[in-house]
Structure formats: structure tokens, C-alpha cells
Amino acid sequence: MDTIRAILYDAGRTLVRPKPQAPEIWDFLAAQLGIELARERKLPNVGHFFYDRLGRDGLGAYDSDAHARSFWAEYYTQALLDADVDLPRETLLSASHAVYDWYQQPEQWEPYPEALETLRLVHERGLRQGVISDWGTDLVSILHAHEVTDHLDFVVASAAVGTAKPHPDIFRFALARAKLEPAEVIYVGDSYISDVLGARGVGITPVLIDREGTAPAVDCHVVASLLELLGLIDA
Numbered sequence: 001m002d003t004i005r006a007i008l009y010d011a012g013r014t015l016v017r018p019k020p021q022a023p024e025i026w027d028f029l030a031a032q033l034g035i036e037l038a039r040e041r042k043l044p045n046v047g048h049f050f051y052d053r054l055g056r057d058g059l060g061a062y063d064s065d066a067h068a069r070s071f072w073a074e075y076y077t078q079a080l081l082d083a084d085v086d087l088p089r090e091t092l093l094s095a096s097h098a099v100y101d102w103y104q105q106p107e108q109w110e111p112y113p114e115a116l117e118t119l120r121l122v123h124e125r126g127l128r129q130g131v132i133s134d135w136g137t138d139l140v141s142i143l144h145a146h147e148v149t150d151h152l153d154f155v156v157a158s159a160a161v162g163t164a165k166p167h168p169d170i171f172r173f174a175l176a177r178a179k180l181e182p183a184e185v186i187y188v189g190d191s192y193i194s195d196v197l198g199a200r201g202v203g204i205t206p207v208l209i210d211r212e213g214t215a216p217a218v219d220c221h222v223v224a225s226l227l228e229l230l231g232l233i234d235a
């Protein structure tokens with residue numbers, strides 16, 4: 001590996017995770033709609049929902065706050081339709097928007113247990129760090145509230161720059177802003193398509209984080225914890 005001068009991170013399910021799980025989300029929707037919902041029901045697979053929509057929406061699901069909001073509103077509306085909730089679509093959409101508002105509150109998110117320690121240790125080694133994320137412009141306040149920004153040089157949220165992963169433009173924007181060459185950078189994320197293929201597309205070394213050990217065999221570095229990145233930069 002070339003000399004690595006920076007580690008850049010995906011945000012969702014790489015540095016931070018949402019606190020509410022499916023049961024709390026069903027409870028929230030039930031309260032919004034004034035109905036009862038089975039809280040043990042699974043939510044639709046987000047990745048499948050996202051990639052199903054690519055043909056219709058292109059890669060635009062996250063290139064603005066309005067698109068990020070409508071993506072999630074449509075997602076929860078689909079979940080309610082799948083659960084056979086017999087209410088007008090407008091009512092379901094309205095409750096789904098309320099879930100999105102709820103998720104914009106920093107307290108609904110938390111850093112992974114090793115995230116802050118990793119950021120501190122990488123910073124101590126003199127490397128630069130940043131975030132490139134498909135997220136609304138609320139990302140900075142969420143990361144800031146949890147002190148994730150303490151050791152970050154920059155945060156690039158797709159909705160703020162008008163282009164989303166895996167498109168090369170969002171990675172190029174971040175490289176130009178940080179004055180970094182692709183060969184000097186490691187990018188870590190939990191999505192093979194958005195993060196690994198996106199980063200590789202501009203010449204950045206990709207790392208897949210697979211905390212549950214469920215990823216199939218892939219053609220890139222795989223770590224189970226962010227702390228393993230330290231071994232990679234020492235190698």
C-alpha cells in the first residue's frame with residue numbers, strides 16, 4: 001500500500017448507527033396513525049428498496065434533502081402497505097415523514113463502541129480524517145452531537161454537494177477539498193456497491209466493514225472493527 005495520509009469514512013452503519021430498531025419504529029408509526037401494528041414484524045430490506053428504485057430515480061435518492069426525505073417517506077409507506085394497513089396513502093406518507101423527522105434528531109443515533117477511539121488513535125498518528133456520506137444536511141449536527149467531528153477535518157454529505165455515492169463526483173469533491181490524492185487515501189464503509197465500488201472508481205483503496213461477518217467473499221480488505229484500520233495503515 002502507498003503511504004496513507006488519510007482515512008475517510010462512510011457514516012451510517014460505519015461510524016454511527018440508529019438507536020430505534022424495528023419494534024420502536026412500528027410503535028412510532030402506530031402512535032402516529034392511531035392504530036395497532038405488530039411490532040415484531042420485519043421492515044423491508046433498505047438495500048433492496050434502494051437498488052429497486054435506482055432504475056426510476058437514478059442515483060438521485062440522496063442528492064438533496066428533499067430526495068433523502070422522500071426516499072425514507074416512501075420506504076416507510078411501503079412498509080405500511082406491506083403490513084396491509086388500510087389507510088389512505090396520504091395518511092401513510094404523513095406518518096412516514098414523521099419517522100424521518102424523528103431520525104433527524106441526534107439522540108436517535110449513537111457512535112459504534114470503537115468509533116471515537118479509532119478516530120482519536122488515527123488522529124494521533126497524524127493522519128487526516130473525513131466523512132463522505134449519502135445523507136441529508138442534518139448529518140453534521142448528528143455527528144457533532146456525538147463528538148464524532150472532534151477528530152474530523154471535513155464532512156461531505158451528499159445532499160449538500162448534490163451528488164451521491166457510488167458516483168465518482170462525491171469522492172472527487174472530497175479529495176479536492178482535502179487536497180488529497182486517491183493513492184493516499186483509505187475509504188471504509190459497510191456497502192460494497194456504494195462504498196467499495198464507489199471509492200475504487202476514483203482510485204481510493206476501499207475497505208469493507210462487516211461487523212456481523214455476513215458479507216460474502218469480496219475483492220477488498222474487510223474489517224470487523226474500525227480499530228483494525230490501524231493495522232492496515234501500519235502494514
Ligand SMILES: [Mg+2]
Pocket residue numbers: 010011012013014189190191
Ligand atoms: Mg453506510
